[in-house]
Amino acid sequence: MGIDALDGRLITLLDLEPRIGVLEASRRLGVARGTVQARLDRLRAGGVIRGFGPQVDPAALGYPVTAFATLEIKQGLGPQVRAHLAGVPEVLELHTTTGQGDMLCRLVARSNADLQRVIDKVVGFEGIVRAATAIVMENPVPLRIIPLVEQAAREQ
Amino acid sequence: MGIDALDGRLITLLDLEPRIGVLEASRRLGVARGTVQARLDRLRAGGVIRGFGPQVDPAALGYPVTAFATLEIKQGLGPQVRAHLAGVPEVLELHTTTGQGDMLCRLVARSNADLQRVIDKVVGFEGIVRAATAIVMENPVPLRIIPLVEQAAREQ
DNA sequence: GCTTCGGCTGCACAGGATGTCCAGTGAAAT
DNA sequence: ATTTCACTGGACATCCTGTGCAGCCGAAGC
Numbered sequence: 001m002g003i004d005a006l007d008g009r010l011i012t013l014l015d016l017e018p019r020i021g022v023l024e025a026s027r028r029l030g031v032a033r034g035t036v037q038a039r040l041d042r043l044r045a046g047g048v049i050r051g052f053g054p055q056v057d058p059a060a061l062g063y064p065v066t067a068f069a070t071l072e073i074k075q076g077l078g079p080q081v082r083a084h085l086a087g088v089p090e091v092l093e094l095h096t097t098t099g100q101g102d103m104l105c106r107l108v109a110r111s112n113a114d115l116q117r118v119i120d121k122v123v124g125f126e127g128i129v130r131a132a133t134a135i136v137m138e139n140p141v142p143l144r145i146i147p148l149v150e151q152a153a154r155e156q
Numbered sequence: 157m158g159i160d161a162l163d164g165r166l167i168t169l170l171d172l173e174p175r176i177g178v179l180e181a182s183r184r185l186g187v188a189r190g191t192v193q194a195r196l197d198r199l200r201a202g203g204v205i206r207g208f209g210p211q212v213d214p215a216a217l218g219y220p221v222t223a224f225a226t227l228e229i230k231q232g233l234g235p236q237v238r239a240h241l242a243g244v245p246e247v248l249e250l251h252t253t254t255g256q257g258d259m260l261c262r263l264v265a266r267s268n269a270d271l272q273r274v275i276d277k278v279v280g281f282e283g284i285v286r287a288a289t290a291i292v293m294e295n296p297v298p299l300r301i302i303p304l305v306e307q308a309a310r311e312q
Numbered sequence: 313g314c315t316t317c318g319g320c321t322g323c324a325c326a327g328g329a330t331g332t333c334c335a336g337t338g339a340a341a342t
Numbered sequence: 343a344t345t346t347c348a349c350t351g352g353a354c355a356t357c358c359t360g361t362g363c364a365g366c367c368g369a370a371g372c
Contacts (some may be wrong), residue, residue: 001216011210018208029214032321037360047216052174052208054167056301060157060203068224068253068260070290072258082296089307094297097224097290104290108304114255134255140168140238141250142262143354145212148264151245152217179329188350193331 001046005054006031008153010039013145018052058092064114064155067137069122070101077127078102084125090118102131157202162187164309166195167205168302174208189293214248221271224259224277233283234258242283246274246302257288 003011006029013025022040043049058066067133075082078096085091087106093106107122109115115135123131161166162185178196182189199205209237214222217275229237234252241247241261249262263278265271273292 002218011212015209017212021358022360024171033321033359034322034361038319044195047213050211050213052210052290054174054208056167056208056305057203058301058304061304062158063304063308089303091297092301092304093299094292094295095222095224095292096296097292098197099288099290101290102293106299109279113168124243132255134253134257136251136253136259136260138252139250140252141242143249143262145248147245148214148217148219148248149212151221177329178331189330190332190351191349258351 001050002156003048003153004037004156005150005153007039007043007047008037008050008149011043011149014052015146042139058108063090063107066111066139067109067119068109068134068136069103069105069107069119069133070132071103072130073099073102074127074129076128081125081127084127087120088121091122098126099138107133119120157204158312159204159305159309160312161197161309162191163199163204164305166192166303167199170208171302176284182278182302183197189213189268201250214264218266219246221268223263223265223271223275224290224292225261225263225275226288227259227261227278228256229258230285231285237281237283241278244274247278251282264287 009029010025010064012123013020014026022036026036029036040049040104044051058064063127071081080129082094083101085094090109091105092108095104096102097104107115107118112135115133118130119131122128131141165185166181169176169184176184178192179189182192185192196205200207214220227237237259238250241250241259246263246265247261248264250259251260253260261278263271263274264273268291271289273291274288278284
């Protein structure tokens with residue numbers, strides 16, 4: 001849909017201080033409350049802002065280990081594999097990709113040792129031919145969106 | 157920190173309907189408002205809930221293509237590479253990993269053609285020896301946390 | 313040059329939610 | 343038996359929300 005500079009500033013502001021309301025945001029941005037309200041409605045309607053759900057930290061839940069697994073799937077068993085992986089809570093994300101592997105999934109585990117259990121649970125399914133796992137050591141750039149928002153706002 | 161069943165139900169509720177407030181949540185959960193408020197404070201203080209920032213959809217911003225790139229880094233140039241990648245808005249996430257590649261990053265682009273530009277920007281840096289890119293076709297399991305929350309709540 | 317239109321402003325109003333107390337109750341731990 | 347702790351239900355003042363409206367302005371079209 002495309003966003004302008006005010007949209008970008010609004011999103012950035014909400015990202016930094018999610019608990020401020022519409023009124024406070026309008027004060028910070030120097031515009032009328034109705035404007036912020038209209039912009040927010042438009043951003044939500046346009047799908048730019050999907051929602052304001054809680055951002056839960058798996059580490060704080062007791063799952064401090066993250067890994068990415070590249071899976072090779074037996075031809076035709078894709079749907080079953082997806083259903084299987086969707087049923088594993090430790091699978092936080094699953095993509096089908098081009099390239100050597102057929103799928104890429106993000107896993108979490110209680111420990112490096114526990115990761116073995118998770119991988120066994122993931123791979124213990126007939127449709128999965130091979131799995132290559134990469135354990136995350138550091139996360140220099142945590143999932144972010146603001147730089148992209150600002151670039152999108154700059155390019156109108 | 158560990159969460160109980162009420163914490164789990166609260167997080168799930170907030171994930172489904174983020175705009176409900178503390179009062180409405182207390183009504184839905186059948187507990188007093190003060191209880192919900194105390195739980196929320198504890199979850200935020202304990203780091204389980206990091207915040208309620210806006211969930212922005214890159215596709216709606218004009219970046220519908222997602223890819224994962226595995227990077228091989230020249231020994232000792234890790235820090236520079238991180239700084240370089242942190243400066244690229246299309247890099248949404250960066251991890252250092254064990255295994256063959258040294259880093260794994262999530263990229264977005266305006267189109268498959270545009271992805272070439274992004275990859276050039278990412279790889280156009282002396283510290284990066286080799287890059288393998290996997291373009292995301294489907295996303296059967298979008299980033300989620302609720303199943304893990306429920307498991308954590310079940311296991312106390 | 314003039315009109316139309318969309319977006320922004322400033323204001324108003326009613327209804328509710330929030331933050332913050334507090335005393336009372338029950339259950340679990342010591 | 344006593345202490346501790348979380349939850350309850352209520353209270354209060356303050357503030358925010360959703361909504362509507364009239365007026366203003368610049369940009370686009372005629």
